[in-house]
Amino acid sequence: MQLQQMYQEIILDHYKNPHGRGLREPYDAESFQVNPTCGDEVTLRVRLAGDTVEDVSYEGQGCSISQASTSVLTDLVVGRGVADALSTMDAFVELMQGRGQVEPDEDVLEDGIAFAGVAKYPARVKCALLGWMAFKDALARTGGQA
Amino acid sequence: MQLQQMYQEIILDHYKNPHGRGLREPYDAESFQVNPTCGDEVTLRVRLAGDTVEDVSYEGQGCSISQASTSVLTDLVVGRGVADALSTMDAFVELMQGRGQVEPDEDVLEDGIAFAGVAKYPARVKCALLGWMAFKDALARTGGQA
């Protein structure tokens, strides 16, 4: 059974008890993203304070992987500087697109390293990135404010 | 060398000395036909006298097969009744589409039996039928007069 490799306990925990879920006010920008093959969707809001990600709030429907990775996202970026958050995102994207060949850095990705197994299933990579794409898009939409 | 089977002496004779060639007046209807793959073309005129094909005149460019078969056509239909001409045409079309399996009737097709070998080369059947299609079309265009 290779399933455990993919569905690490950390992932299932985040899935069952997502962090930071719910849409909150105030926010600077919102992004809606959808996975065109399965209809999974996320609406994600970003609130900045100067150069810092003050809050990320979200709502959506999706599989365990997309839900858990968005939950992990909030842990990794809230309270961080924007540049920091973006470089964490780059590390996560690199891990996910690495086909299981990229060694994750726990110092950078924390719970995110649990997704290393998902990277071996290319069809699920989009699930894992759904929230992150929304985060990136929302950040871009904050425009001059960032 | 299977070539002789296709290019019977009769065909080569008609090719070199076509019967009835040239466009003549008066005529009741004219048809222009073209072979879309090679650009060969024929313009053919029909003159009826009552129910009889009084004259068939034609002009065009094409390979030995299309030229010879139009020449044979004039021999077979000029001076005949329209119904007669059409049934000769049917016999010729049947021969040409028979893939070499149809035994031609010399009483009906006269020199036309020389085309039996052409029927084995499907790509050339259209050549052999070019003039006949023009004849059929021109006859149809004579409309009420026939």
Place this chain on the structure above:
Amino acid sequence: MTALTAPLDVAALRADFPILGRTVRDGKRLVYLDSGATSQRPRQVLDAEREFLERHNAAVHRGAHQLAEEATDAYESARARIAAFVGVTPDEVVFTKNATEGINLVAYAMGNAATAGPESARFVLGPGDEIVVTEMEHHANLVPWQQLAQRTGATLRWFGVTDDGRLDLSDLDALVTERTRLVAFTHQSNVLGTVNPVAALVARAQAVGALTVLDACQSVPHAPVDLAALGVDFAVFSGHKMLGPSGIGVLYGRRELLGSMPPFLTGGSMIEMVEMARSTFAPPPQRFEAGVPMTSQAVGLGAAVDYLNAVGMDRVAEHEHALTVAALAGLAEIPGVRVLGPGLDAAGDVADRGGAVSFVIDGVHPHDAGQVLDDEGVAVRVGHHCAWPLHRRLAVPASVRASFYLYNDLGDIAALLDGVRAAQRFFGVA
């Protein structure tokens, strides 16, 4: 249902399909339940295509040498056999790259009618005209009509779907009216399995003078279909869903319609005469086959049709019916599983329903369920299966779909059911 004929010898059939012998995910037997997306190919089809390519390959309808003759014969013989398979004549069969292209062909040709000659007048659409589709269509039979409506100013309307996954025909006469120019609908739903009442739809369309387009992608591979007897004006299906190659599909059009319809793709082999400023076009089917066609693929599809004929489409349909009934019965016994589309009746049977069984599992997202099934070697499809509006109608974002074909057996159904239970256990909902 009583078997009318000898049942299929599935074990013998499976031996014809090399891929079914392979294993997946660390040695699991492959249980392929995704034929609704694409079917597998028997050796006979692969061999036919290879034999053509190693012996007879040439450009068809373009050359006078021996190979070109042989290739043209093979291509046209395939067309004739495929036409016969669905009860129509060869000149009514146009080869396309897939069913999607076939539907687009009709939609674009109708769009082109506005600037084509008077003989195409009956295809012209404009504001005030209506196109009617259904809420259960595959995107392939929906988006092209949305786009045609957008380009021409025509209005798109649609039949709804009932809670049990049937077409809601209660407003048939209000929906299909004198304003309707075209009714496009699926023969068999790729999600629900529902077989639609073609006769009723065709009768109404004919009564108002509307054209009909049948999406036969999920019917022609799985049951005997006589398109001429159904009376539709156009129909499409794909080779890859019926044991044939990818890259080839069929558009059927009634002779007189194809004869007066303007071309779609233009280029070589579809012309009558070309000058720099203008061109005229060949009669159908050539008019609709621009460029070098899918030659070896037509040969492969011809071999697929021969294979299906040898098995017998009646027997294929009966076999799949038995599998469907078994799957529906098995899923009904698993708490927390809901099947989309018609379920079994009191007698434990179901009518007008083919072998696509889509379902949702409470508490397990379809993607996650699919992953567990995959881990067990069971290949199903998850998502909205290119029928997003239907899923929205049924209030689910996505579903798991198992779809059957002649090479599946009851052991495959058992594996599916086991996998569903395993998914429930894994995600702690059972």
Place this chain on the structure above:
Amino acid sequence: MTALTAPLDVAALRADFPILGRTVRDGKRLVYLDSGATSQRPRQVLDAEREFLERHNAAVHRGAHQLAEEATDAYESARARIAAFVGVTPDEVVFTKNATEGINLVAYAMGNAATAGPESARFVLGPGDEIVVTEMEHHANLVPWQQLAQRTGATLRWFGVTDDGRLDLSDLDALVTERTRLVAFTHQSNVLGTVNPVAALVARAQAVGALTVLDACQSVPHAPVDLAALGVDFAVFSGHKMLGPSGIGVLYGRRELLGSMPPFLTGGSMIEMVEMARSTFAPPPQRFEAGVPMTSQAVGLGAAVDYLNAVGMDRVAEHEHALTVAALAGLAEIPGVRVLGPGLDAAGDVADRGGAVSFVIDGVHPHDAGQVLDDEGVAVRVGHHCAWPLHRRLAVPASVRASFYLYNDLGDIAALLDGVRAAQRFFGVA
């Protein structure tokens, strides 16, 4: 011309092509000189496609099971290798069924721009706008533009051809003006062999802000081609002319253009979101690949590109050049034979000319000449080769065309020349 590299070992290459081992017309060795119409396939390509179908076949981009993963990987890996083969990136490569579809795709997308969003504005055409083509185009790169002009009210104009078969660029600046929206031209003529001056045409088109569409059907198979370096906006070529399967072609489009161009064929797999009344679309290349694609054919074309890379496109081009020079020299020695297109210069060489050699024989109709050649086992093409206006310009109704590829050798050229002489004898003109 001095060989820069080791010459091809044609005998070894020929062993890879099963069909070249067969005989025709009562035991004659097959001399295949019709690769300009369609090429033959090496075993490596046939094997790659079969291996895919026996091991990894599934619907791509649609499933989450192992086969679907493997199939998607094989499909996208093929795209990447094919893109690299012509110097572009994978997201700039759209798979079509043939080159003809690729040209139609651009033409229809431009037509659709009128009713699409503002981001497509640069593709909108109307009265007063001009499309420029050439008199030497294959119908595939002429008729779609005629039709687009007819649909939009734009005007079609064209470059003429000189007596020696070159593009007449003397009126370049008068023909390509601020009114010009698009210039479509062939890289290498399928009749004349002429290689056109892409740089000059692209420079002028860019100067006036016109889009360029390159028909690379006869260049990409026969010589190294770097589409990005050529600077064209769009280009098309076909798999079947480059050792690959039929049923697959490529449209290259510059990233920013594909990104803002409206879709053409619509349906599954090319959408972002679908509702009953409206849809939005995926980014390229998916936006332009509706329906289940030509999966195994992409794999086959990937293998063809691998094969050509292993041989080396420089060597392919050199080899064909040598054959072309030999054919031109040989035909020049036969009285009554006239070659269409560039002939040998005083030094016995010819520049900017590929391996399609078309000719006419005084007193022998091309169809009849082709028949005699066929009888000798020599497969050539006769007719207008889908370039009817060009033949009209050269004042011949039709011609005989011999076209060469890497598997031809000087023995094949000798057979051609012998066949031409035999045709003259048979018809009593020599």
